[in-house]
Amino acid sequence: xxxxxxxxxxxxxxxxxxxxxxxxxxxxxxxxxxxxxxxxxxxxxxxxxxxxxxxxxxxxxxxxxxxxxxxxxxxxxxxxxxxxxxxxxxxxxxxxxxxxxxxxxxxxxxxxxxxxxxxxxxxxxxxxxxxxxxxxxxxxxxxxxxxxxxxxxxxxxxxxxxxxxxxxxxxxxxxxxxxxxxxxxxxxxxxxxxxxxxxxxxxxxxxxxxxxxxxxxxxxxxxxxxxxxxxxxxxxxxxxxxxxxxxxxxxxxxxxxxxxxxxxxxxxxxxx
Numbered sequence: 001x002x003x004x005x006x007x008x009x010x011x012x013x014x015x016x017x018x019x020x021x022x023x024x025x026x027x028x029x030x031x032x033x034x035x036x037x038x039x040x041x042x043x044x045x046x047x048x049x050x051x052x053x054x055x056x057x058x059x060x061x062x063x064x065x066x067x068x069x070x071x072x073x074x075x076x077x078x079x080x081x082x083x084x085x086x087x088x089x090x091x092x093x094x095x096x097x098x099x100x101x102x103x104x105x106x107x108x109x110x111x112x113x114x115x116x117x118x119x120x121x122x123x124x125x126x127x128x129x130x131x132x133x134x135x136x137x138x139x140x141x142x143x144x145x146x147x148x149x150x151x152x153x154x155x156x157x158x159x160x161x162x163x164x165x166x167x168x169x170x171x172x173x174x175x176x177x178x179x180x181x182x183x184x185x186x187x188x189x190x191x192x193x194x195x196x197x198x199x200x201x202x203x204x205x206x207x208x209x210x211x212x213x214x215x216x217x218x219x220x221x222x223x224x225x226x227x228x229x230x231x232x233x234x235x236x237x238x239x240x241x242x243x244x245x246x247x248x249x250x251x252x253x254x255x256x257x258x259x260x261x262x263x264x265x266x267x268x269x270x271x272x
Contacts, residue, residue, distance in 0.1 A: 004081035008205065008245055009109040011118045014039075014083055018124075024080040028096060029087035029115055039085070039118060040126045043074045047092040050099055051232065056179065057259035059232025061102065061146070068137050071103075075132045078105065085111035085118070089203045091193065095237035098252050101145040110241055117202035145240075147227045147251040149259060149266070155227055156187060156267070162220045163188035164228045164243075166236035167257065173271040178231050179261025183268040185229070189218040193235040196242050211242055222247070229253035229260075 004022055005013055017023055018041060025042040027034055034044045049070045052060045062070070076082075082100065084093035093110055100108050111118065119125060147155075155161040165172050165188040172190040174182035184190065191214060197203045198210075205211065212222070220226065226243050228236035233254045243250040253260075260266045 003107050003109070005083065005109045007109055008112050009083060010112055011121055011123045014109075014111055014118075015123050020081075022079060022081050024076070024082045026074065026082060026084045026093075026096060027086070027115075028084060028092040033087045033115070036127065037115070037119065037125045038127075039115075040124055040128070041130060042085075043130075043132055045070070045074055045096065047086075047095065047234070050092075050095050055258075056262040057232075057255040059234060059256050059258055060254045061099070061141075064139060064141055067099070067103070068139050071137045071139060072135050073132070075135050076137055077135055079107075081107040081109070083109045083111055085114040087115040089116075089194070089197050089238070090114055090205070090241070091234050091238045094241040095234055098145060098233075098237045098240050102142055103139050104142045113202040113204040117204060120202050145251055147229075147253040149253075149255055149263070151251065152185065152227055152229075152253050152260070153267075155225075156185070158225075160224055162224045162226050163253075164218075164220065164226050164236070164239055165190045166193040166228055166230040166239045168192050171231070171257070178257050181261045181264075181266075181268055183261075183270040185260060186267050186269045188229075188269075189220060191215065191218050191220075191239070193230065193238050196238060205242055205245070208246060212246060215243075215246075220248075224248065226250040227253050229256040231257045 027042040084096045086092040170176040228239040230236040240252045
């Protein structure tokens with residue numbers, strides 16, 4: 001089945017498809033933002049529902065039963081083309097799209113710039129909350145997009161694998177706490193997720209050539225395999241998506257630093 005919209009969709013493209021019967025728009029903005037303004041026809045999903053919420057690695061995938069409950073509640077159907085957006089630059093929207101990858105759902109798009117580009121460029125908005133017809137889902141998990149602790153540990157010794165740490169430089173260097181232990185995964189490269197956003201274009205992703213230049217600057221080159229992580233695979237979900245747009249083979253480490261930094265035997269590096 002062909003996709004209704006491009007993987008990275010512009011506001012004008014989405015507006016032209018708002019009435020398409022196969023379209024499902026999912027808003028992952030803050031609840032107060034959703035109540036004040038959202039795209040017509042969108043359904044709201046609290047980003048916390050995409051996380052297991054169990055400390056210390058609260059960013060791991062929820063149980064399959066929980067995912068079935070969440071996707072049933074928002075009226076998910078396997079044939080739909082899902083467009084995700086948020087109000088923060090794309091991290092939570094990309095986390096939904098990574099989750100869809102894990103569920104084997106391939107018809108989806110990220111709204112480039114999210115609510116920022118949509119609203120500032122004067123596309124229609126509403127406060128109306130449409131009724132949702134709940135569905136009964138029977139989802140299946142696919143491990144391919146998921147990196148667990150053992151996968152990351154094994155990748156440290158494989159040529160052509162790059163660990164992309166999407167946290168801030170301070171977290172990467174071990175100057176800011178995020179877990180019981182400070183620092184970063186040995187050999188990981190640091191590219192803060194905020195450096196993927198173009199503030200001059202309403203928080204859109206950088207253009208492909210600019211994105212690749214940012215990756216090349218930290219040592220990630222075409223042909224490399226990538227595992228992205230942050231603290232909870234929220235920020236790094238945008239990195240996962242950005243890598244996908246460039247054609248990389250990429251996985252998301254859902255345990256992220258919340259898991260790694262709290263394991264007493266996990267190898268860790270500090271900045272010299």
